[in-house]
Amino acid sequence: MIIKCLKQFQYHLLHWYHRTARKLPWRKTKVPYKIWISEIMLQQTQVQTVIPYYTKWVRRFPTVRSLANARFSEILILWAGLGYYRRAQMLHQTAKLLCAKYQGRLPQTRDGLNKLPGIGPYTAGAIASIAFGENAAILDGNIKRILARIFAISHDIQSPRTINHLWKLSASLVPKSNPGDFNQAMMELGAIICLPDTPRCHQCPVTMFCEARRLNRETDFPFRRNRIPVKKVRQVALVIYNSNHEILIKRQPDNGRWGGLWTFPFGDNRKEITNELNIDNQSLKQIMTLRFGFTKYQVQLKVYENQLPKTDKRNNERPRLKNSHLRWVKAVKLISYPFPAPHRQIANQLNHAK
Ligand code: SF4
Incomplete structure (x- = not known):
């Protein structure tokens, strides 16, 4: 026409x-x-x-x-x-x-x-x-x-x-x-x-x-032969405190979706992350759930917190964490790190809850 x-x-x-x-x-x-x-x-x-x-x-x-x-x-x-x-x-x-x-x-x-x-x-x-x-x-x-x-x-x-x-x-x-x-x-x-x-x-x-x-x-209109289905994804993020009241954050690899940004350690399930960080999986407490979408995914992100015991060696690792992508920071300092939106939301809620 x-x-x-x-x-x-x-x-x-x-x-x-x-x-x-x-x-x-x-x-x-x-x-x-x-x-x-x-x-x-x-x-x-x-x-x-x-x-x-x-x-x-x-x-x-x-x-x-x-x-x-x-x-x-x-x-x-x-x-x-x-x-x-x-x-x-x-x-x-x-x-x-x-x-x-x-x-x-x-x-x-x-x-x-x-x-x-x-x-x-x-x-x-x-x-x-x-x-x-x-x-x-x-x-x-x-x-x-x-x-x-x-x-x-x-x-x-x-x-x-x-x-x-x-x-x-x-x-x-x-x-x-x-x-x-x-x-x-x-x-x-x-x-x-x-x-x-x-x-x-x-x-x-x-x-x-x-x-x-x-x-x-x-x-x-518009007519689509194949509508792209939304995929539901469940993920877990951990807010880990050491005995200095610092929180563990992680820099994302440069070539990833959030390349160069910082996040709380996250993954598909608690075991995967706790194994990677070598911490106890039992004492985690759920503190919030976030939902967000990106491209064709709808993500449910459960957030857990964990206080490392005083005796834990990792408490004394600051600032000598073996993995250079990990860093301990005070909650008030989180704002100075570039976070993607969902992790920024976690950081804001932690600061508001104080
Ligand atoms: S262009 Fe869109 S809003 Fe305007 S009459 Fe057509 S369908 Fe309606």
Whole structure:
């Protein structure tokens, strides 16, 4: 289906966006570096979560060069809790590359941006259109859903052929003038109106162009042949105290999901962790249960505490722990270590409980 009046579609969407758009900090700027940071932070992460991280980040690292010159440990502290830590590594790596080869500036085209590490076609399109005014298309989960509904696409949304088709549709909608605002309007539509389970069609500025709406089948789109099942995972974390009232934390391997961050020792079950740390499994007391999701997993994390007895040799190992990834720290000092969000939550609760 071809939208009969493309200009009207663009006009209605842009008019609605200019009238109602949320006032987000990255929408006040056209500085390519800041747009880049916001787009990377917004990947897989909600707007409200990103706002304080973005604000702190651009205050501490206002330019590509300041980011390139920073120590990665400091970057991790600012990123801690935002998840998908590989993004922070890529930002740092790309900032260094920009300083080494691009005089500290981002390339000004979608194709140029797309060649940088960590910048895929969506992010390249978003930066090119918002910061440089190129009429570049964008396509992420939200835009796919909107397009699948507007055009009532009944093919599997995950198939490469459909994705290719959606890229072409997205490109066909972007106007030559104001492409950045248009793309942000599409993002806004996906975030607050064309919601996955409960689209707010009565508030939608392009409802008159929507084929799914006309058919009264909004939630039938997008069609997926195989929905990815959510996997339930149970894990255990230990809060271990020594006789100096210090708590044991562990640095995660660089190449893992939480590479470079600190956590409480955790694993699939108590035995696995207590064996690894060579401590008694019997005297553990459960203190909390957390639930969180990531990618296709739903995790239940049971947290136990354990006080090592005074006679235990490990009490005297401070600071000479054999494993350099382990460290004893006072509860009040936990805040200065970069923790992933669930472990940060444990640390906060320990400090509140004091
Ligand atoms: S009319 Fe409804 S389904 Fe169609 S784009 Fe708008 S919110 Fe989405």
